[in-house]
Amino acid sequence: MARYTEAKCRICRREGQKLFLKGDRCYTDKCAYERRPYAPGAAGRNMRRKMSDYAIQLREKQKVRRMYGILEGQFHRYFERADAMKGVTGTNLLVMLERRLDNVVYRLGFANSRTQARQLVRHGAFAVNGRRVDVPSFLVRAEDIIEVREKSRKIPVIAEAQDVIARRGCPDWLESDGAAFKGTVKAMPKREDIQFPINEQLIVELYSK
Known part of the structure; x- marks a missing residue:
């Protein structure tokens, strides 16, 4: 599978917004975006180009896709599923992205x-309802219980992440119990639970062309 291997801070600078791709570092004064809040490259500081409607829509889609770490083809398939569901397409899309197991593990502070x-x-460090799940795109449901498997509880990065979850907080639709190495999906996420500034309508307009 293709993956981005360059500095993640360049992504934030390119999108003109902090995407919190490097975890706790993004909350400190070491954050590259805080130091250089302009596009990367020799002309980045002086870039004053007026963007077309298409470019604005594209940048919004790229921002969300990169924030959740999803490749283009998979992101497009999420959109098609969201469009086929009842309700608002943009909201459906964001809710599905939030329900991904890798995102839930991050949100719970593991x-x-x-x-x-x-x-x-x-x-294979996590189990959902007692069953080992090793698929990051697995979609959780209300009342699901996500646990760190017994043999993975001594992994240093999990303990380190628990120490800093207070900085970003746990969303209301989830409940984290760090001492027991588990979390619960209290309810399905709603649009208002996603506090990050996203204009999902721009993504809908882009794919609807």
Whole structure:
């Protein structure tokens, strides 16, 4: 599978917004975006180009896709599923992305970033309702219980992530019990639970062309 291997901070600078791709580092003064809040490259500081409607829509889609760490083809399939569901397409899309197991592991504070959460899930560090799940795109449901498997509880990065969850907080639709190495999906996420500034209508307009 293709994956991005360059500095993640360049992504935030390219999108013009902090995407919290490096976990706790993003909350400190070491954050590259805080130091250089302009596009990467020799002309980044002086870039004053007016963006077309298409470019604005594209940048919004790229921002969300990169924030959740999803490749283009998979992201498009999420959109098609969201469009086929009842309700508002943009909201359906964001709710599905939030329900991904790698995102839930990150939100519960068992990983310092979504990238780290995805790696831990792939290595079989978590169980959902007592069953080992190693698919990052697995969609959780209300009342699901996510646990760190017994043999994975001594992994240092999981303990480190628990130490810093207070900085970003746990969303209301989830309940985290770090001492017991488990979390519960109290309810399905709603649009208002996603506090990050996203204009999902721009993504809908882009794919609807």
